Amino acid sequence: WNYRELNGIANRIATELERAGGSNDTPVALLFEHCAPAIAATLATLKAGRCYVPLNPRQPAARLAGIFKDSGARVIITNQLNAAMAHEISEGAAKLIPIDELLTQPREENLGLPISPDALACILFTSGSTGVPKGVVQSHFNVLHNAMNYTNVAHIDKSDRHTLLSSYDVGASMSPIYSTLLNGASVHLFDIRARGFIELADW
Numbered sequence: 347w348n349y350r351e352l353n354g355i356a357n358r359i360a361t362e363l364e365r366a367g368g369s370n371d372t373p374v375a376l377l378f379e380h381c382a383p384a385i386a387a388t389l390a391t392l393k394a395g396r397c398y399v400p401l402n403p404r405q406p407a408a409r410l411a412g413i414f415k416d417s418g419a420r421v422i423i424t425n426q427l428n429a430a431m432a433h434e435i436s437e438g439a440a441k442l443i444p445i446d447e448l449l450t451q452p453r454e455e456n457l458g459l460p461i462s463p464d465a466l467a468c469i470l471f472t473s474g475s476t477g478v479p480k481g482v483v484q485s486h487f488n489v490l491h492n493a494m495n496y497t498n499v500a501h502i503d504k505s506d507r508h509t510l511l512s513s514y515d516v517g518a519s520m521s522p523i524y525s526t527l528l529n530g531a532s533v534h535l536f537d538i539r540a541r542g543f544i545e546l547a548d549w
Contacts, residue, residue: 347382349530350453352382352386352527353453353456354452354453355390355449356386356387356389356390356393357390357393357453358448358451359386359387359390359423359443359448360390360391360393360394360454361457362445362448363394363421363423364394364457366421368396368421370395370396372418372420373396373397373417373469374394374396374399374419374421375401375414375417375419375422375440376388376391376399376423376514377401377403377410377422377428378400378403378425378428378514379427379428379537380514380535380536380539380540381535382535383445383449384400385514385523385535387445388400388514389527390423391423392461393456393457393459395459395461397467397469398468398469399417399468399469399471400468401413401414401435401515402514403428403431404513404539410431410435411434411435411436411437413481414435414440416471416479416481417471417481420439420440420441421440421441422436422440422441422442423443423445424445425444425445425446429442429444462486463487463490464486464487465486466483466484466485466486468483468489469482469484470482470520490524490528492520492521492524493520493521493524493525494525496521496525497529502525502529502531503530503531504529504531505531506526506529506531506532507531507532507533507534508522508526508532508533508534509534509536510522510534511538511546536549
């Protein structure tokens with residue numbers, strides 16, 4: 347996707363999220379594999395003034411169900427590939443927004459909502475290695491501050507190509523995603539678990 351395409355897709359998802367209703371204080375769960383639509387869904391949620399909770403379908407369903415319940419989310423943005431799991435982890439209580447058809451629909455305009463820097467952007471859950479997974483909250487200000495620091499350290503500009511190996515549900519993915527996109531560079535996703543290190547070298 348180029349930037350125009352990514353923005354249009356994110357706007358379509360954001361508009362659909364607006365139609366789904368709900369309070370801006372209620373997080374929105376995202377359930378995607380390592381793919382570009384996952385990034386579009388994160389941007390869409392932020393554009394709609396909502397806070398996202400990224401879920402990785404490779405994680406055990408019981409863990410995802412616990413995170414979903416603990417987050418207080420009532421909506422899951424996903425695709426047809428993961429719709430059955432979304433239904434399972436929410437016990438059928440969540441409104442599902444499958445985005446497959448939205449990827450090819452006409453471009454939507456920006457929502458243009460006023461969003462405070464202190465508004466919640468996302469909740470990332472820890473691995474739970476010391477017990478129950480705990481949610482770590484990030485505000486829009488935090489996300490932008492970290493992206494700025496990453497930009498300054500790595501000297502990222504529009505000519506750069508950035509490989510994204512970390513899944514979108516872990517903190518290590520945030521600075522590469524946002525510092526790349528906010529600087530006009532390109533982000534390239536590679537699923538290291540599915541494809542392996544040997545294929546990474548060729549890629």
